Amino acid sequence: MLGSLRSIVQEVNAARDLSAVLEIIVRRVREIMHTRVCSVYLRDKQLGNYVLMATDGLNPKAVGQVHLAPGEGLVGNVVTREEPINLERAEAHPAFQYFPSTGEERFSAFLGTPIIHHRAVLGVLVVQQEQQRRFDEGEEAFLVTLSAQLAGAIAHAEATGLLATIGKQRRETHFSGIAASPGVAIGRTHIVTPQANLSAVPYSECRDIDVELTLFQQALVAAQKEIREVGERLKCDLSPEERALFDAYISMLDDSSLAVEVCNRIKQQLSAPRAWAEVMLEHVRRFEAMSDSYFRDRAADVRDLGARVLVHLRQQQQTDREYPDNTILIGEELTAAVLAEVPREKLIGAVSVKGSSNSHVAIIARAMGLPAVMGVQDLPYETIDGVDMVVDGYRGDLHIHPGAELKRRYDEIVAEEQQLARNLDHLAKLPAVTSDGHRVRLLVNTGLMADVVRSLERGAEGVGLFRTEVPFLLRDRFPSEEEQREIYREQLEAFAPLPVTMRTLDIGGDKALAYFPIEETNPFLGWRGIRVTLDHPEIFLAQVRAMMKASQGLNNLRIMLPMISGLNELEASRKLVERAYRELLEEGYEIVMPPLGVMVEVPSAVYQVRELAERADFISVGSNDLTQYLLAVDRNNSRVANIYHALHPAVLRALQEIVTTAHSVGIEVGICGELAGEPGGAILLVAMGYDMLSMNATNLPRIKATLRAIRQEDAHLLLQQVIHMHCAEDIEKAVHSYLKKIGLKKILRLPEQEKKTG
Template sequence: MLQSLRNIVQELNAARDLNAMLEIIVRRVKAEMRTSVCSIYLRDGASGSYVLMATDGLYPESVGKVSLAAGEGLVGLVVEREEPLNLDQAHTHPAFQYFPSTGEERYSAFLGAPIIHHREVLGVIVVQQAESRRFDEGEEAFLVTVSAQLAGVIAHAEATGTLASMGSQHREASFHGIAAAPGVAIGRAQIIAAPANLAAVPFSPCEDPEAEIAFFKKALASARREIRAVGERLKANLNREEQALFDAYVSMLDDASLAAEVCERIRQMVSAPRAWSEVMLEHVHRFEAMSDGYFRDRAADVRDLGARVLQHLRQQKKTRQSFGENSILVGEELTAAMLAEIPRENLKGLVSIKGSSNSHVAIVARAMGIPTVMGADALPFERIDGAELVVDGYRGEIHVHPSQQLRRRYEAIVREEQALAASLDLLADQPCITTDGKRVRLWVNTGLMADVVRSLERGAEGVGLYRTEVPFLMRERFPSEEEQRAIYREQLEAFSPNPVTMRTLDIGGDKALSYFPIEEENPFLGWRGIRVTLDHPEIFLGQVRAMMKASLGLNNLRILLPMISGINEFEAARKLVLRAHDELREEGYDIALPPLGVMIEVPSAVYQARALALRADFLSVGTNDLTQYLLAVDRNNSRVAGLYNAFHPAVLAALKAIVDAAHAEGTEVGICGELAGDPGGALLLVAMGYDVLSMNATNLPRIKATLRAANCSELTDLLDGVLQMECGESIYHKVQLVLQQLGLHTLLQPGG
């Protein structure tokens, strides 16, 4: 049955629309389970009833006409119970309801499984048998597995409007990802695909099939000539098997039946790139389904050939993609380079199917103030081109075809954001002082020169975290020491005389360099941060030398070490820093030794905070990683991102322990994680005694307004109460209530 399920999934991947998928399901399940009937009922969003949408065994004319409410009939009972129903004599069950139009009076056995997506019953899949039959546990498990596969398909169909025939023009659908850049965007989806990814070609129609066919044949001929030329050019360096691969490519392109398949789809008003991708993916899936290993391996060759031709189809297109005024860029894996394709004034939001909140494009988006959601892996992006979207960069949500009510709510949030931004800008030149006179230093986290202007405009007093990995991510090789020096100099000069804290290279985890790949089964517990650079002292020394040379005459540099888990790592890194400083002094550079700090972001460092504070010049807490390590929650995994909570009692207790340990040794300690940029988080951190709060420039005015309205003695009372609480959600709501009492309700994030 496992192989049968794989074959069904492969057929579904090649299906063009929902109707084709449903027909495949009912036909294949009926055959695999050797039953008389397989039917699928789907929820109608308008009425809430469940409509028969596909069947193999019941009367075809009943499709779209028979419907049941939750609790009505056996299908409605499956919906109500949200679990399978297995009966050998269905007609004797009290809930049985007879529909003459279906012809189901002939069938005795009944097995129904709910189709559930994100806790909502989207439909029911049913198999029926003429003879009395109790389906066994394996058969029941198989149907449940099929229903789980079908749930995602139907959720996608709801999002794309495929279910419009069931009563509503467009079905509102919501998808979850990772909040990567705050804000709300309302606009139209603009799909941007990778250059040659067959699976990422969006569905698009063609207006003139014959012209599209001519265009397709021209691109096919160009690809054929290129492959022949490459094969001929490399002939002397290829063995017989490799030569045969080029011959096979040309042979497939010469195959009239392949071109005929594509042309047939184009005549059905489908664009050439989409038609080509559909046909080639079907061939790929056929090869993958073969039992012979040699033929399964050929699937990769077919995919490669498809990508080569797709590249030519893309190059042949002369029309440049146009972007409207309210464009939301959507793609499988957005890159910073893709942002250059759209005018900034037209770009309202970003959605990436892959990636994390620390992806390069997410960093750029935060610097540009573009609401962004990453890791939205359930979103059917290739089928929503032009659809209206709402991107909630606070919660990591995407709403497709939003209702008028939802749209109005988010429009109000946008207006509130604009009004708030205008009022907060007036605070840029004002100091951050609480109502009872406590001065709080507000710094910024940066990584790009684009951050500098925004940071200075918003009154930043220094840089608490400069991500030096950004220049490394933007290149195809390690930047030279001189290239690094020039980049670091720009940052140091821009903020001089205020301090700039430069974190040494922090790669690994979800930040990989294309030219220095790190592949691990568990990257967040693997080779990352200081572990990489201590293993490669040539990288560390070159970077530290570049930082120090950049600080010549400015003396506002602070160096921060990431991912320190113990004293030995700190001492090893300090020796290298001292060595680099000695080398520069010997070379004639009159540079003072910069302060050296430790990032506290792993649990072991929490328990050694006092020992580290004794040795380091300052501590800086990275609450993002510290929270995920304490709670064992990958914050870049959308499935568990909801469990990530920086207000968890364990996190707050750790933060209090760190600041107490640092101050016991007279060492300054700051925060450079996202919690510092949360109004409620800032209140608690100031109450704990943190000396510096560093955050994204976008959040700085919001935090300044929050703290200028607060009183430290009252915050101490708040902290004492919060530290006695046992639930993160309760703590969060308690803090939000305090913000409202301070008259700061406009500073709360939507829903806060």
């Protein structure tokens, strides 16, 4: 049944709304399984009941009329059990409930499977037969598989339909994601999509149909010209079959029926990019649904052609879009480069359909003090361009078309945040010292020049992590040695004489360079961090030379190596750094050899801390990646975001082991992960003995306020209480209880709802 399964999923993905999705499901499942009935029940979120939403075989007048609570009837039992129910004689089951309006008294055989999405039962898929028989294992397995495959599509169709209805009425609605960066943003959405992704073109209507039709024709002509030129340029290198592909592209663009389809949609006031994307995706799905493998393979050609024209359409339509004041940026998968494109004075919030609270873009958002929500998987973002929205970065909530009362409540929260910031301003020039006299250095994580002023105003004692990859991510090529020198010099001068710790290029994982692609099945366990730069010494040498040149006369540079998993990588890196140092001395630069440190981010480094500490000048823990690798959780994956927990007992014990071992050989230890910027995390780290905590500038005041309000002795008692606990949730409760007990929870704005992990 694999072919049937694939064809149903493709048809569902091509459907325009929820009713079409459900109609396809009940009709196709009934055909394929040769049953008399197929029905779908969906959850009513407001009432909590499950409603008959579509059927092929029961009385169609019963649709929307039959409601079942969880546990009520056979369908309600499927919901509460969260597993299939397969019965030979449904009417004999004690939970059987008869609804005269459905006409289902004729059917004995019953098979119902739950449709589960994000751990919640979204609905129930049911098939029925007149004769008394038990559906066999293959049939049950097919229905279970189909339910799992369709759950996401149904949820997305539900959300899209809800927004379409609400959009016309401008009614308030709500979506939930993962709290990624604290704060509240009240503004207007701006959708960002890849230039050539047909599936990501946002829904938009056009104001002037004639202008849009002209743009479409111009884009077609430009695409035809480009394809002809490419085909001509490559004709000597291509086989006749490959040259024929270019001819096929031209032929498709010349096909008047294709243009007519698009023009008809534009005349219905769709924008040209959206009309083109809809038509081309329909053609792609038709090819994908064909049984002949040759024609199925042509779907990729159609998609490629569609992408080529789409790029021209977007270039024709707009070169530079104006960003409104109070912009809330929304995309399928935001990146640091996308955030940097928006003028900072206009950007107030960020929302990403993919990702989690520990993804790279979430960390950048926190560093910028930008409220952000990640992993809003059910959000049909392409339909909400330019609408009013509230982003609640404490709860992970989005409110579309917020009403006056909701806006008023969030305005009060924004005012409270501003007052809290003013209340903590006086701490900037005071040291981070506990009430019983223990001194801790607080540093900042930076990556942009915009961070500098904010960091110094808030009392940063240096830079614990300068993300050198950010300038690389913002360019379309590798920056030259001189360009790097200028960037690094600005940072070093701004903080001098305070230390600036620069991490060598850390790409790979979720940080990809468009001009240096790394295609891997498992990027976080692959070619990333120091592995890339040791394989490309020309990149590494240019970078460390630029760093050391920039430090001339300042001598406040520290170099840090990411993703070190063994001594051989440290030694290989040190040899290159020493080589660059000697070269610069020979060239006449008056510089001192900077301290060279190691980031402890992978489990192997935890168990070699002693050897690493004996050969390095300092140790810094990257707790974000260390947590990821210890718990085997991809921190960008919203499906497992609830498993990622920096207060997991295994993480805390590893952190304690690192600092204890490094101190035993006389090496200072810092930490530059997100845990250091959380009040509870900072208390535990100070109790463990960490010398330096590095965090984003936004968190500096509240961490300083936290440390000045506690005694180190009490922090030790808290650590001893939680280090032997067995689960992260118990540890978090104990830490929050401590913060509340000492009166910090309200001062630091740490309500129960502040952080939602998934």
